[in-house]
Amino acid sequence: MKILIATTNQGKLKEFKRLLKDLDIEVLSLKDMNNTFEVEEDRPTFIENAIKKAKEYGDFYKLPVIAEDAGLEIEALGGFPGVYSARFFALSTFGGEEPVQDNKDRANILKVLRLLENQENRKARFVSNVVFYNPENSTEEEIDKGFGLWSEGYCYGEITTQPYGEEGFGYDPIFKPEGYDKTMAQLTPEEKNKISHRGKAVRKLIKNLSKLLS
Amino acid sequence: MKILIATTNQGKLKEFKRLLKDLDIEVLSLKDMNNTFEVEEDRPTFIENAIKKAKEYGDFYKLPVIAEDAGLEIEALGGFPGVYSARFFALSTFGGEEPVQDNKDRANILKVLRLLENQENRKARFVSNVVFYNPENSTEEEIDKGFGLWSEGYCYGEITTQPYGEEGFGYDPIFKPEGYDKTMAQLTPEEKNKISHRGKAVRKLIKNLSKLLS
Numbered sequence: 001m002k003i004l005i006a007t008t009n010q011g012k013l014k015e016f017k018r019l020l021k022d023l024d025i026e027v028l029s030l031k032d033m034n035n036t037f038e039v040e041e042d043r044p045t046f047i048e049n050a051i052k053k054a055k056e057y058g059d060f061y062k063l064p065v066i067a068e069d070a071g072l073e074i075e076a077l078g079g080f081p082g083v084y085s086a087r088f089f090a091l092s093t094f095g096g097e098e099p100v101q102d103n104k105d106r107a108n109i110l111k112v113l114r115l116l117e118n119q120e121n122r123k124a125r126f127v128s129n130v131v132f133y134n135p136e137n138s139t140e141e142e143i144d145k146g147f148g149l150w151s152e153g154y155c156y157g158e159i160t161t162q163p164y165g166e167e168g169f170g171y172d173p174i175f176k177p178e179g180y181d182k183t184m185a186q187l188t189p190e191e192k193n194k195i196s197h198r199g200k201a202v203r204k205l206i207k208n209l210s211k212l213l214s
Numbered sequence: 215m216k217i218l219i220a221t222t223n224q225g226k227l228k229e230f231k232r233l234l235k236d237l238d239i240e241v242l243s244l245k246d247m248n249n250t251f252e253v254e255e256d257r258p259t260f261i262e263n264a265i266k267k268a269k270e271y272g273d274f275y276k277l278p279v280i281a282e283d284a285g286l287e288i289e290a291l292g293g294f295p296g297v298y299s300a301r302f303f304a305l306s307t308f309g310g311e312e313p314v315q316d317n318k319d320r321a322n323i324l325k326v327l328r329l330l331e332n333q334e335n336r337k338a339r340f341v342s343n344v345v346f347y348n349p350e351n352s353t354e355e356e357i358d359k360g361f362g363l364w365s366e367g368y369c370y371g372e373i374t375t376q377p378y379g380e381e382g383f384g385y386d387p388i389f390k391p392e393g394y395d396k397t398m399a400q401l402t403p404e405e406k407n408k409i410s411h412r413g414k415a416v417r418k419l420i421k422n423l424s425k426l427l428s
Binding site for chain 1: 257258259261262265345360361362363364365366367415418419421422425426
């Protein structure tokens with residue numbers, strides 16, 4: 001069976017492939033489909049962004065899809081960047097824009113560090129919402145086609161005062177998971193998957209996916 | 215198997231019982247549990263409100279749960295009342311408060327009719343997001359417990375200029391489904407379930423629920 005991973009983020013794709021490697025499925029990426037359009041993640045919650053991506057790519061490519069929306073929630077920022085995590089640097093209405101010099105991950109990180117300067121409460125969590133959607137489940141009479149699996153995972157920790165490590169992607173260099181003396185970007189991919197929000201959410205999903213597909 | 219229907223809305227509960235009656239499950243209501251707390255539906259999307267209710271009631275009662283959030287989206291009102299459907303009468307920030315004289319459904323309806331006075335575009339849709347959550351799926355190591363099924367259903371139609379009919383609940387008396395000369399409140403329960411947003415969402419869910427539970 002083929003499953004499309006609906007992400008244009010290469011870091012995420014790598015982690016998904018590793019998490020799904022023991023399943024009897026062929027993992028396809030949007031690149032494999034020569035995909036040329038991006039589904040806008042404009043909804044106010046992770047789960048709805050994930051469902052939106054799953055349905056739009058699934059209906060277009062007529063393939064079962066796994067899609068994710070994930071982000072970083074920082075307590076002292078009232079949950080921000082949240083669903084804006086990937087484009088936080090450009091969010092002028094919260095904390096001002098951050099210039100992108102080398103890359104977007106770096107600009108996002110600099111904005112968070114700036115907003116948390118002199119802030120003692122550095123508690124944060126990574127959130128992942130993963131959904132599975134199979135367009136073939138849809139029958140003609142039920143044209144709106146909305147059915148699937150959902151799962152969520154959290155990873156609690158705190159924001160460091162400067163970036164450390166080269167692994168992972170996104171905010172990993174400034175996120176120190178609870179019980180660790182390293183940032184997420186200082187862990188090996190295996191170590192990260194074991195404790196990460198994404199790892200937890202995906203493991204729950206695939207545990208039940210086989211039942212649904214049987 | 216027992217499944218808890220996480221709603222305090224008696225009209226909804228009746229419809230769920232009818233939709234689930236052919237399944238080999240014992241349907242429990244919050245009333246059956248002598249439930250005394252209500253989960254606040256304060257999230258910005260239907261699906262997240264549904265998941266929130268499912269998890270909170272499921273974890274509390276240690277039972278598999280079906281939960282729904284549903285609402286009416288009116289095109290000329292930019293999608294309002296949406297997630298505010300049940301408490302639209304009290305939403306002072308959109309269209310002003312509507313006094314409750316006899317009941318809340320009636321106040322909600324009067325507010326919609328007032329806002330659509332002299333409005334030619336009366337297009338609207340009912341949206342239902344249903345989720346299934348089983349707390350027993352959660353393992354100790356994955357303490358955040360988020361996994362389940364999601365499904366959605368839509369019913370397209372338009373808003374009448376006055377209420378008709380006594381069946382159903384909520385906005386049914388002012389919602390005329392596409393292809394019908396009657397409002398939702400003039401349909402029999404069987405007719406309504408066949409075309410309703412809730413009927414569509416629940417049928418999709420239960421078609422797959424048995425696989426997951428086997």
